[in-house]
Structure formats: structure tokens, C-alpha cells
Amino acid sequence: MRITNSLMSQSFLSNLNKNSNSVFKYQEQLSSMKQVNRPSDDPLKVSKILDLKNEIKQNQQYKTTISDSIDFTNIQDSALDSMTSSLQRIYTLTQQAANGSYSNDDRQSIKSEIMSEVETMVDSLNTNFAGRYIFGGQASSDKPFSVNKENGGFELVFNNPAGAPNGNVSKEIGRGVMVELQTDGSKLFNAFTDSEGNAQDLNALFSDLFQALDSDDTEALGGRLLTGVDKAMNNTVNQRTNIGAIQNRLIAARDRNEEEYLNLETTRSLTEDIDLAETYMKYSMQMVSYQASLNMGTRILQTNILDYVR
Secondary structure, eight states: OHHHHHHHHHHHHHHHHHHHHHHHHHHHHHHHOBSOSSGGGOHHHHHHHHHHHHHHHHHHHHHHHHHHHHHHHHHHHHHHHHHHHHHHHHHHHHHHHTOTTOOHHHHHHHHHHHHHHHHHHHHHHTOEETTEETTBTTOTTSOOEEEEOGGGOOEEEEOOTTOOSOOOEEEEEETTEEEEEOOBTHHHHSOEEOTTSOEEOHHHHHHHHHHHHHHTOHHHHHTHHHHHHHHHHHHHHHHHHHHHHHHHHHHHHHHHHHHHHHHHHHHHHHHHBOOHHHHHHHHHHHHHHHHHHHHHHHHHTOOOGGGGOO
């Protein structure tokens, strides 16, 4: 009899311990809302959850880079819009100055207005976004354009301290996916090529323009200089178009990034988070089993005087 009761007690205690562990497991899941709370619960699942969280973290880093790059290209587009407006005004003023009925005083007034437009254009090209000059190339902390007025002159200067052949800045917007932001200011400064195929920069163009205004050279004003301003304007529009294409690519990348985030987060939730209704039902069932075991234990473990009779 004593042996039988001992076996029953051991069996009861073993089952009670299992039921207790199950109750604790579901209590912990309901408390944390997670399927696993420590690596020992399910090593493979924990490993998968960690991988998913790393993927989500990387996805969010790409999202930040993409959003920042879109804002950056928006600022660039606004700056080039302002530059185009300045060049359009310079084109109109040059066309007016080519009129033979204008006096030298008239052309000097036009020259002053053109100088003002050039300075406005330089201010636009020196736009700073989050501590970076948008056309500063790889040396984005240095102001790329300036106007030198020493000794009564007026010189448009492009500063390129990095000396890099390609001043564009690359950004990683996805795993192994790079995009080049058009930050190379030299592409704006070196505005066009002349009829002989020689590169012409904005400083040379405006220097010749001011000289023609001073000397009343209407032929140059209405000819090669007017054509030069028009080419500079077309170059600016082309650069703006390139930036627009990059912006469209970034917007498409942002949409893919958001879709990927939703997929990753859904997978993570299915892997890590509990189904509240299902888990609570399992908890309730285990609790009933545990309470039934306790009730049964009060009978199995009752001490009987006959157990001590040999």
C-alpha cells in the first residue's frame, strides 16, 4: 500500500509540476505579449526574430537616407529654379543691351542689374542643407561659389578644394543599391562649349559680357554672348532634369522601402508576438488542468493511518 501511494504521489507531483510550468509559460506570454522571452524557450525562433529585427533596423536606416536624399534634391531643384530665373533675366537684359538705341549709361545700369542677378544666383548655388552645401561636391562643408570684388573687379569663382574628378556624393538606399546625388558644382560652373568646342565657364561668360557692356559692343551682346547665356540656361535646365530623374528614383525607392518594412514587420509579428485570444484560451485550459490537479492532490496525498501499519 505504501509503495502504491508513493508511486501515485510521485506521478502526481510530476504532472503537477508540468501543469504549473505550462501555466507559468502562458502567464509569461500574456504578460510580455511575446511567444518567447529567453533564448532557451526556442533557440531557432529567437535567432529568426533577431535576424528580422536586424533587417528592420537596416530598413529604417535606408528609409532615413532616402528621406534625407529626397529633401536634399528638393532643395537642389529649388536652387536651380532660382538660378534659371536669374539667367532668364540676364538673357532679357543682354538682349536689351544689344539694342543700338541704348546709351552707355543705359548699358551700365543693365550691367549693375546683371551683377545683382549673378550674386542672387551665387546665393542660390551656395544653399546649405543640414550643414552641407548642396553643390559643394564631396567637400560639402566648404562654400562652393563666391564673387571676388577685389580692386573693383567682379569675378565669379568656383571653389573645389577636394579636387575630385567626380564631385557627386553616393548614397546607399538599399542593400547594394547606390544613387549619386548631383552635387558636383563644376557641372553648373562649366556651363557650355563654344562653337570651336572649347569649354566655357560662367566667369568667362560674365567677364566677356561686362566687357561688351563697357565697350558698347552690340554685335557681341546680340550674338555670341546672348547665345552663351542661352546655353548656360539650357545647361542649368538639363542639370535640373537630371536631379528630377534622381528624385523620381528616390521616391520609387521610398515606396519599395515602405512595402519591405510592412512585410518584415508582419513576419516579425507572426514569429514573435502572441495571438492573444488563442494564448488566453490555452492559458485558461492549463489553469483548469492545474486546479484539477491540485484538487486531486488533496486526495492522493491524504495521510492514512493504515499506511503506517506493517
